[in-house]
Amino acid sequence: MTATVAEPNEIAPPRYRAITFVVGAIVAAVLAVIFLPLATILQRALLPNGALDLSLWAATLSQPDLHYAIRNTLILAVVTTVIAVPVGVFFAWLVERTDARWGALSRLLPVIPLLLPPVAMTIGWLFLADPRAGFLAAPMQTAFRAMGLDIDPSALAVQSWGGLILLYVLFSVPHVYVVAAAAFSSLDPSLEEAARIFGKGRLKCFLSVSMPAIRHAIGSASLLCIISSFGLYSIPALLGTAARIDVLSVYIYRLLNAAYPPKIGQAVVLGVLLIVTIGLLWLAQRRIAASTGHAQIGGMGIRPNRIALGAWRWPARIMLLLYVALTSILPLLALFVVSLQQFWRPLVRLDQLSFENFFEFWSTAQSRAAIVNSSLLAVLTTTCVVLIAGVLAIVGKNVGGKWEKWLGVLTKTPSAIPHIVFAVGVLVTFGFAPFFLNGTWFIIFLCYVAVFLPQASIAAEAAVQQVGGQLVEASRIFGARPGRTFWTVQLPLILPGLAAGWALIFTLVVGELNAAAILAGPRNPVIGYLILSLFDNGTYSQLAALGSIIGVVSGITVFAALMFARPRFSSSGGGGGD
Amino acid sequence: MLKEPTAPKTVAVQIRGLRKVYRSRARSVVGVDHVDLDVAAGELVVLLGPSGCGKTTLLRSVAGLETPDEGEISIDGRVVFSASRKRALPPEDRHLGMMFQSYALWPHMTVFQNVAYPLSSMDPSLRGDVRARVHDVCTRLGVAGFEERFPSELSGGQQQRVALARALIGKPSVILFDEPLSNVDAKVRRRLRQQLRDLKHETNFSGIYVTHDQEEAMELADTLAVMESGKIRQLASSREVYQRPNGLYVAGFVGEVNHWPAEVVEANETSALVRTGFGTFRVENPPEVLSPGRTGTLGVRPERVSLATPGADAASADPRVRGRVKEVVFLGARCEVRVDIDGGGELMAWLFEAVSHRSPPVVGAQIDAIFEATSLQWLGP
Structure with missing residues (x-):
């Protein structure tokens, strides 16, 4: 004990405690939502009857169908990565480092597909490239015939290896693009200028200087690509089934929904295996990402010189536009057209188009409920998850060191768990005694919060990283306590980043299929549930109407979110008064 | 160091036995090594040295942005850091002004909001007429009329003057300068230095100024502290340091x-x-x-x-x-x-x-x- 006189206002300012309490509560809640289901799954897989029992593992792993599914999953993941990474990096280079970009708009072009739920893109492509009724099938066949090639229409089917890979790639490119574009924008332009001065051509410059300079980001994007391919469900569920190409995610879904009684045990075992595999990959990815730098918002803007593409400028732009057409415009158009038709057919007759499907759709109580539930859920979960991620990212940055690292690990844990597996965990944990949440919207909410936390916190951490440390330090130097620093400096500066994250997650929640398949039912329908049942029933016009609605709602919401938080800094940060 | 006898001045900053070691798994680096330093009221002390000599660490320790391992720092007679008494006031309680190398103007706030920020953190009774004070300081620095603009709409020199206005407005006990001019071009730098000297004359602020530019250091310093590997090698007026350097290192660093x-x-x-x-x-x-x-x-x-x-x-x-x-x-x-x-x-x-x-x-x-x-x-x- 020391006898120093207490100087209360100089030691331990009181407001830190309130913040600590709030953050502690958030962390505890997040821990519970993530790790309770996880623990339940592990317990069921390893100790099914209270003792270590591996007979379940033997039964699971001996299925020949499983081997086939694993092989397919691996092929898809590798081929997708090999194609999507170069394409995404190339697009990022075009937009960030060359004069192929035009205005701020071109920065958005490659990420437009992120704003359309993958399930809407998939349904759109089904309508486009179905061998019999697809809008592109007949014209393409004619075109090939004109070239003297007589091709069987089924060779052009989207329900094939080619189609699956195409859609996987279209889905993955924007994810690669986002990572690569961030790396390019922080790359010192003089590296490339030097290469040009020493006489390298444009392509040579891209291959020998720009690409190697961001190799960390490329490695990181590749792993991201592999991981997301493993967990992808909507594309193989809607297209792979017809092509008889099963993948792991669909296999797990079948174990739960196509078997009676549901083989929860086997699903759980596969879930654990996937968790371990993805977890290892993810650790590697984090290793690489940690050594990759971040661009920062500082006091000064750098305007790098862009490489002039000359005659290649327009071809490059057309390529970007073509990509947007393939991922967004064409599928959306197909959706609209089919939704206006009475039955899906390749011939469009204007006089037969009507909004009948929408009216019919809206008149069903179940569909109405699904849309209302999904919209409310999407707004609620997205807002919650983004706020949680934002607070945790800021706290992590402020405390730094080991705590920051562990907060990062905590928030990313769900990304190592396929949604469908996690949904099973949530169902088993919260669905029955003592919570009895089965059939409520709240159980879906819980699942979504955990499942989308990784994306939200990646967006939030990137946003927080971008706010230069000195901006925050300056606030404290000028007398602002951490709370005020948060509200007046950190939050307004990361808001654009959070809004972008919000928009991305909103679209994912609206079109979410996995958790919906497990947790939603007639009592708590959501859009994902509706999509699966419409698809199973073969009511394609209704499906198209639903896809159109998702597309339009997502588009409007995302646009509004991005407008709301445009980083133009024209809105007041509240610096003028208290 | 021998100093001419002057009337006793009040001490704005007193640093005693300050030491900061950066430890990593592989090795530890001494950032600041048992430094003693006094800054009198109205005095501008310039810390001069190459990068890695500990000058920025010393400055940030005074600011409260780094926590030293040993020693004591008082500002205006108030102990803000003491390793032995386990006291470290957070930066917001130290009543400082600071200019950062990157300006650190908040891009989402107007010039007015940036400059007024230190006032709005204060107790309302001390705040006075915010608008008048902001206008006054902006006029003095030649950035009046830009109050409604955003920092990104100003030139580098203007941004730096806004940053200076923000550092001055709260009438802080001490102003800290972390290489504030290293990001503007040579001509603007010269003008800003002149302006800084004029302001120093008018308002007589106390300050610690970090730089690696010897010309800038000599022009601005009331007292020059030449640093090397965490230690102050010589502490004297610019003239004395230049004419009577106490070693080859100091002699070579100032000319x-x-x-x-x-x-x-x-x-x-x-x-x-x-x-x-x-x-x-x-x-x-x-x-x-x-x-x-x-x-x-x-x-x-x-x-x-x-x-x-x-x-x-x-x-x-x-x-x-x-x-x-x-x-x-x-x-x-x-x-x-x-x-x-x-x-x-x-x-x-x-x-x-x-x-x-x-x-x-x-x-x-x-x-x-x-x-x-x-x-x-x-x-x-």
């Missing part, structure tokens, strides 16, 4: 200096005789008492060397050496002449344009280099 290995032949309290490869010279008032046999360095600033045709001005008692002109470089206001000294060694002399124009030295010609009286310095080992 150019000719230097040669030398050995003390004889010495007394006020002067010493030292021998070099090309002659023996007397050094007046060495910075420490020397004893015969000590080896070290003899130095002379190039502008204190004049050149003459061999044998001319023989009446002058100033020491001289003979050599051959090796190179003449015209630099505008001055002319740099390099001379190979007979007997080994090289020497550099700066001649002002007026002098060199009258009798330009010729490469290859024999020449006498004359060291001005008292210009020869003992620069230690």
